[in-house]
Amino acid sequence: MLEEEKEWNTYLINQIFLPFEAQLHIPIPRFDQVDCFYWKKARDGEFRVKLAYHKLRVQTRSQSEISKREQSEEQTWKDVWRIRTPPRAVNFLWRLLHKSLLKKKNLNKRGINFSPLCPRCWEDTESKEHISRECWFARKFWFVSPFILRSETGIEIFPDVKEWVKEMMENIQSEKRGLFCTLLQQLWRAKNSLVFEEKSAPTEEEVQKSCMCFDEFWKAQMIEKIKRPIEKPQISVNQKWKCPPTNIMKINVDAVVPHDINGGVGVVIRDEMGIIMALATKEIPYLLEAHEAEAYAAFWD
Numbered sequence: 305m306l307e308e309e310k311e312w313n314t315y316l317i318n319q320i321f322l323p324f325e326a327q328l329h330i331p332i333p334r335f336d337q338v339d340c341f342y343w344k345k346a347r348d349g350e351f352r353v354k355l356a357y358h359k360l361r362v363q364t365r366s367q368s369e370i371s372k373r374e375q376s377e378e379q380t381w382k383d384v385w386r387i388r389t390p391p392r393a394v395n396f397l398w399r400l401l402h403k404s405l406l407k408k409k410n411l412n413k414r415g416i417n418f419s420p421l422c423p424r425c426w427e428d429t430e431s432k433e434h435i436s437r438e439c440w441f442a443r444k445f446w447f448v449s450p451f452i453l454r455s456e457t458g459i460e461i462f463p464d465v466k467e468w469v470k471e472m473m474e475n476i477q478s479e480k481r482g483l484f485c486t487l488l489q490q491l492w493r494a495k496n497s498l499v500f501e502e503k504s505a506p507t508e509e510e511v512q513k514s515c516m517c518f519d520e521f522w523k524a525q526m527i528e529k530i531k532r533p534i535e536k537p538q539i540s541v542n543q544k545w546k547c548p549p550t551n552i553m554k555i556n557v558d559a560v561v562p563h564d565i566n567g568g569v570g571v572v573i574r575d576e577m578g579i580i581m582a583l584a585t586k587e588i589p590y591l592l593e594a595h596e597a598e599a600y601a602a603f604w605d
């Protein structure tokens with residue numbers, strides 16, 4: 305250290321230490337004082353085992369909480385992409401939850417001059433929480449929607465829109481999740497129409513548009529399913545079941561996968577004489593495809 309200048313002797317440091325070591329920024333005290341050991345986790349600088357143990361426990365706990373939160377987030381994203389709704393509604397939901405929607409606040413940051421206030425009430429900042437739930441228009445929208453959401457019973461409990469969407473997704477029936485997404489997207493489209501086209505429709509009309517859009521999508525999905533050719537079985541109908549060789553058991557599995565209710569799998573085990581040794585059936589979630597269900601039956605223990 306250069307005593308008079310109160311600076312590090314960088315030339316000497318670079319000579320002695322490796323480059324990554326020489327980058328350590330250790331502050332130099334302004335006044336002369338004797339060097340001493342100081343543990344910065346304690347106010348008085350004194351090291352105590354009890355405090356160190358406490359710090360370690362807090363650190364470990366927070367790491368496990370982060371990991372749990374990350375797992376839960378990952379599941380939410382998987383669930384989002386499985387929602388049966390028009391692709392643009394899913395895409396919108398993803399952008400909303402990833403904070404990638406262009407809001408006035410963000411446009412202002414980019415130098416585009418807009419009032420940051422909500423274009424309907426001019427009372428609050430146009431945030432995703434305000435547009436999605438808090439504005440009078442959003443409250444009325446959700447109330448007249450098929451979900452009949454009252455603000456005091458659901459919309460305002462969660463401070464963050466992400467938490468609210470997650471809660472909704474968990475609590476509504478799987479086939480209604482798509483409708484929820486479509487409604488949420490329509491709410492934002494209505495806001496954009498007001499801002500960019502100066503068009504405003506009554507709340508009931510916006511809800512109706514959204515329900516019709518979802519209905520059309522749902523019907524199109526149904527028609528698509530009916531049109532889809534039925535897969536021909538791989539095994540020829542003439543192929544007869546044969547007994548297994550001596551001392552070998554044969555296991556056959558099959559699955560039934562209806563589109564609207566839970567399906568089922570069955571397993572039968574026969575010996576070399578064709579005598580049934582074991583038989584079992586089980587209900588399975590209707591979300592499984594036929595080949596997944598058969599694989600499920602084969603691995604069923």
Ligand SMILES: [Zn+2]
Pocket residue numbers: 422423424425426427428434438439440
């Ligand atoms: Zn508003």
